[in-house]
Amino acid sequence: METRELRYFVAVAEELHFGRAAERLGIAQPPLSRAIRALERRLGSPLLERTTRAVALTEAGSVLLTEGRTALDAVDAAERRTRRTAHTGPGVVLVAKAGASQELLTKLLAAYAAEPDAVAVDVELCGPGEQERLLRDGRADVGLLHRPFDSTAGFDTEDLHTEGQSLFLPAGHPLSTRTELRMADIEALPDLPLPRWPAADGTYPDGPGPQVRDTAQLRQLVALGRTAAVLPDSARVDLHDDVTAVALVDAPPVTTLLAWPPQSRSRAVADLVRVAARA
Template identity: 55%
Template sequence: MDRLQTRELAYFVAVAEELHFGRAAERLGIAQPPLSRAISRLERRMGVPLLERNSRKVTLTPAGEVFLTESRRALDAVDAAVRRAQRAGRPASRLVLVMKPGGDCGLLPDILAAYETDPDAVPVDIVLCSAHECAGVIRDGRADVGLLHRSNTDLTGLDIEELLTEDQVVVLPHSHHLADRVSVCLADLAGETMPHWSADPHNTPNRLSVRDVGQLMQLIALGRAIAVVPASVRGQLRDDLTCVPVTDAQPTTLILAWPQGHRASALAAFVRTATTVAAHRQQTPSRVKRRRIHAT
C-alpha cells in the first residue's frame, strides 16, 4: 500500500470526530461527495472498514477507533516537525522552555545562570502554562524542553531526566487552625477547599479555579483555599502565609522533559546544566537518575 497522505488523515479525523459527513465537509471547507469518496478509497486501500454508516448515523468501527488515535498522533507530529523546523531556520537560534508558574522548585535561576556559561548555550525563551498543558506544548513543537512534575503527567513521546524529589507541604494563612502544627496528614485537610487550575479537566467538589500562583496565594491569604505543594515553595511565601509539612503526601518529582530522540547541542547543554544544578541543590547526587544525551 502506498504511503497515506496527511490530507487523507485529516479527512478521516474530521469525519470521525463529527460522526457526520455533512458537518465534517463543512469543517474542512469541501463538498460532501468528494469527502465520502475519499473515505471510501481510504478504507479500500487499508483493507478494513473504519466507519459504519446508515441513513441515521455514522459510528466508528474498532479499527476506526484505533486509526483515529494514530491519525491524530501523526498529524500532531507533522505539525510539531513544521514548528521545530521553522524555529531552527530562523537566523538567531533560541531554546524554548515551558513550565507552570512557580513550577521550577526554585532551580531555574541557577540553571539559566550556569547555562549561559556553556559554549553550546543559546538564548532561552520561557513559556508559562498550566501543568496539564506543558507536556503537550513540548510534543506539538511549541517548546523544546520543559520543567514538569512527574505525577499525573502523560510523558508519551518524551525523554526525561529526574532533577529533584521533594516532600510536600500545605500552604495556609496564619489564621488557619492548623497553622501552628508541626505537621499534618491528609486526613486533617479533609473538607478544605483546594485549588484546581483553569485548564485542569478534573473539576471536582471543594475545588477553587485558579489561573496563576499569585492568584492562588491571594486566595489562601484571604482564607478561601489552601494548597498542597512542593516544599521548595517555602522560599517564595508571602509574609502572611505559612507552610506545614504533610507527612503522608506522596513526594513530588521535578523532571526535565524534551521530545524523544532530540539531540541538538543547545538542548544537550541545557540538560547537562540542569542535572548538575539539581544535584548540587539536593546534595544527594545518588538520588538524581541520569540518562545523558549527547550532541550530534
C-alpha cells in the same frame, strides 16, 4: 497515507459528524465523505459505522484515531521545529508550568547562559498538563515537568530534584499552627475546599472548590481564604505572611525533571540537560 487524509479522518472521528467535521476543516461535506470513503477503500476496511442518524468508530477506526493523532503531532513538530531553526536560528523553547519551580528554573537558566556556546532559551509558560502537547507538536523543545503529575511517556527525561509536599493555608487558619499534617487531615477541611484544575480538554471537574489555571492564581486564592493547596515544599520560597505552609508528611514526593522528545537531542538540549544534571 497523506497528512490531509489523516486530518480529515481525525476531524470526523472526533466530531462523529460529517457536517461539523467539514465545517471545522473549512471544506464542504461531500468531498469529506468521499475522502473518508477513499481512505477506507485503500485501507481495505471500514473505519466508521454510519447510519443517517449516527456515526461511530470501528475497532480499526479507533486505532487510526489514536495513532493518527500522534502522527499528525509528529508532522506538525517537524514543520514547527524546521521553521524555528530557519527563522530564529539555533535556540530552544523551554516550557514550564506557570508559577512552578521558579527558583530551580532561574538557577538553571543562569547556569546554562554561562556555558561557552549557549543559545537563546525562549521560556514558555503554560497551564498544567499542556506541556506534553507542546513538546509533542514541536512548539517546545524541552519541558520542566513534575512527576507524578505530568506524564513523561514518550520522552527522554533527566531527574533534577525530589521534594516533599506541604499544605498551603491562609494565615491564621486553625491548622496553620500545626508543625505537620497528614493527608487524612485535609479530607476534613470543609471550610477550605481544594481547588479544581482543568482536565486535558480544558473543562473543569465538578466540585465545591474554586477553578484555577496556575499557581500564581492559586496562591492568591489561598491568601484570600478561599481554598487550601497541596504544593511541593519549594513553593515556600516566595511566601508572603498571608499564607502559611505546613509539611504533609505522607504526601507523595514530587520530582522535578527535564523532558524532551527523544529524536531532538540537539546540541543545545543536550547542553541544557548536562548543566541541569550537574546542579
